[in-house]
Amino acid sequence: MSSRExxxxxxxxxxxxxxxxxxTGARISTEEARIQILKLLDVRLSGDATERWFKHxxxxxxxxxxxxxxxxxxxxxxxxxENFLPELTHALSQVLGCGGRPRVLAMNGAAGGQLTLLExxxxxxxxxxxxxxxxxxxxxxxxxxxxYTFDRFVVGGxxxxxxxxxxxxxxxxxxxxxxxxxxxxxxxxxxxxxQAIGQDIxxxxxxxxxxxxxxxxxxxxxxxxxQKGNLDNFRRRYRRANVLLVDDVQFLTGKEKSQEExxxxxxxxxxxxxxxxxxSDRPASEIQTLEPRLVSRFECGLTVALQPPQLxxxxxxxxxxxxxxxxxxxxDWVRFIAQRIRSNVRRLEGALVRIATFNSLGxxxxxxxxxxxxxxxxxxxxAAAKVTIDTIQKTVADYYDIRLADMTSRRRPANIAxxxxxxxxxxxxxxxxxxxEIGEAFGGRDHGTVIHACKKVDQVMQTDDQVRQAVxxxxxxxxx
Numbered sequence: 001m002s003s004r005e006x007x008x009x010x011x012x013x014x015x016x017x018x019x020x021x022x023x024t025g026a027r028i029s030t031e032e033a034r035i036q037i038l039k040l041l042d043v044r045l046s047g048d049a050t051e052r053w054f055k056h057x058x059x060x061x062x063x064x065x066x067x068x069x070x071x072x073x074x075x076x077x078x079x080x081x082e083n084f085l086p087e088l089t090h091a092l093s094q095v096l097g098c099g100g101r102p103r104v105l106a107m108n109g110a111a112g113g114q115l116t117l118l119e120x121x122x123x124x125x126x127x128x129x130x131x132x133x134x135x136x137x138x139x140x141x142x143x144x145x146x147x148y149t150f151d152r153f154v155v156g157g158x159x160x161x162x163x164x165x166x167x168x169x170x171x172x173x174x175x176x177x178x179x180x181x182x183x184x185x186x187x188x189x190x191x192x193x194x195q196a197i198g199q200d201i202x203x204x205x206x207x208x209x210x211x212x213x214x215x216x217x218x219x220x221x222x223x224x225x226x227q228k229g230n231l232d233n234f235r236r237r238y239r240r241a242n243v244l245l246v247d248d249v250q251f252l253t254g255k256e257k258s259q260e261e262x263x264x265x266x267x268x269x270x271x272x273x274x275x276x277x278x279x280s281d282r283p284a285s286e287i288q289t290l291e292p293r294l295v296s297r298f299e300c301g302l303t304v305a306l307q308p309p310q311l312x313x314x315x316x317x318x319x320x321x322x323x324x325x326x327x328x329x330x331x332d333w334v335r336f337i338a339q340r341i342r343s344n345v346r347r348l349e350g351a352l353v354r355i356a357t358f359n360s361l362g363x364x365x366x367x368x369x370x371x372x373x374x375x376x377x378x379x380x381x382x383a384a385a386k387v388t389i390d391t392i393q394k395t396v397a398d399y400y401d402i403r404l405a406d407m408t409s410r411r412r413p414a415n416i417a418x419x420x421x422x423x424x425x426x427x428x429x430x431x432x433x434x435x436x437e438i439g440e441a442f443g444g445r446d447h448g449t450v451i452h453a454c455k456k457v458d459q460v461m462q463t464d465d466q467v468r469q470a471v472x473x474x475x476x477x478x479x480x
Contacts, residue, residue, distance in 0.1 A: 030059050033095050040091040045084065049360045052326070053080055054088075058107070059096075067098050070107040075325050077106050083357055138202050143212040148195035154320050156313025158429075159189055162304040166193045169275060170200035177302045179266075179276040183283050183476065184306030187344035190279040194245045197277060201243055211238065212245040219251065219258045226257075239268040243275045249298070250280045253289045263294055270297075282476055283469075305472035308430065309345065314338035317345060318352055327356040333366060340375075341382050342430075351375050387430045387478050389441040395478055396423040399470070408443035418460075421453035422471060428454050430478060 034057065041050045053076055060068040069088065071077060080088060081104055092098045139146055150170070155163050162182055169177050182190050198210045218238070225234035238244065244265075252259050269276050280287060283305075284298035309317065315338045322328065333355060341347045354374050359366060372379065393407040400419035407420055420442065427438045428450065435447035442450075461468040 030061070034059055036095045037088075037091045040094055041084075041087060044087045044090070045361065048362050049084070052360060053084065061096060061098070066100055066103070067092050067096060068103045068105055070105050072106070073326070074106045077104050079325055079327075080104050082353075134206060135202065138206060138210075139199065142198060142202065142210045144195050144198050144202070144210070146199070148192045149199055150196045152320075152324070153189060153192055153196060154309075154313060154317045156309050156316065158307040158309045158313060159193075162189075162193060162306050165302055165304050166197050166277075169277065170197045172204075177275075178270065179278055179298065179301040181284060181298050181301065181303045182277070182279045182306065183281065183303070185281060185308065185343065185476065187346035188306040188308065189345060190306060191247055194247060194277050194279055198243060198245055201275075205242075208242045209240065210243040210245070211241045212247070214247045215249045215251040218246060218262065219255055222258055222261050235265070238265050239272075241269065241274055243277070244269055245277045247279050248281070249278050249284075250282060250287050252294070253287055259291050259294060263291070263297070266294075266297055276301075283473060286473070286476075303469075305476065307472075307475050308343045310429065311338055311342075314342070314348060317348055321349055321352055322356070325356065327352075327360065329355055329359055329366070333371060336368070336371065337375075340379060343382060343387075347378050347382065351378055389427045389431055389433060389438065392426045392430065392478060393423050393441075396420075396426065396474060399474055399477075408441075410443065418456075421456050422474070424450050424453040425457040425471070426474060426478065430475065 037059075038050060038054060041054055053071070056072050058070045060070065069080075069092075071080065085101070085104070088104070089101055092102055136146075150163075150167060153159075153163065162184075165177060165180060166182075169180060182193060184190055195212055198212050201208055202210050221234060225231045252262060266276060278298060283303065284290065284295045287295070315334060318334050318338060322334075329352075337348065337351050337355070341351055355366070355371060358364075358370075358374055364370065394404055396419055397404045397407060400415070400422075402416055402419055406416045407423055409416075411417075424438055424442060427433060427441070428435075431438075433441075435450045438450045439445040439447050457467075457471065461471060
């Protein structure tokens, strides 16, 4: 059966939808409409953007107010929705007279990456279709975003331990992992890892009751339940969960009644062998006005920290996003972004979107000056939060109660030498400074001394929990 028939077209799901008339009243074929729309897009966008994002689109006209536009991948869908939806809507209106916003959907690509409406639509069994639909509904009702999967998470030295712990929980390993408490600065992947746990559990156990929500939502729902007298329903919803994922628990601070309710919910779940995963922007012990009994509950399982990504990891994140979005920018600019934006993955992605969009729209040649202008506000925020070696030395000296001058002195007693090594280690991790620069900042020491300090701290962290927690706490304090 041909994919196109007189007066209609077969959709990727096998349905046939009629082609409505153009504004003039004359009938127009889907292919003719597609060509005209591409020409209009070419006028409003650069030729490169039209070629990259719309070349293989296919149209399905449901009625005069609804057009579905099928594109090769989910990346195309996201990019068009974020960047070109007004232009696409305008072109469809001009050619087909459609008044509503189009639906942009992904469909399977044929060999060689060319998109066609398949002559024989792929037929899934009713059972598999029902299972896929049920999973999609479960994810939505659980508050989970399908984009947050383990496959899309870039693992580096800054998050390797946290990633392994989350994978273990998702696979059903619960001993000593309950609760799991993830802490780290904004934009480092806490939400991504939590939601990936929920998705894997739902895929393996579709009947599991998984709930993801922010602490703010928990608090607001609790207040509303008290006001409306629905506290029993509220408690049934959360205390009967198999997996509870609560983001940003630092927002419990100062909310006495909400803390009490959360305490009892937490205890009920743990007593019932339910899995609890929590996240915060700081360790539990550093959340102000959090009740001691909650702090002790949060710390009774496994605590893992997320640090800002190192340069290599930042480059890997940018390259992964370029693959997903099917965009290309020169390696020099990828490295430039990674070197200038160190503290936050969301900022990295935002910078890549701006530069890739500028490049695709053909607005001119990229240069250092042009990129700095495009990223002016992001770079300003990054500079404001920039960690310096001086800041690290002062923070570590305060933490270990030694003189700041000891960071650069030649004194070598253990109570001074090891904090100094910790400061060198953090300088290497957080500043991107070279070994020579770091050595100079610590009293003119050579690069070999810095290498030795980093190896020493790494080794001690593997065997001494107190040191590992101290270094993590210092990293969080510096990145706050």
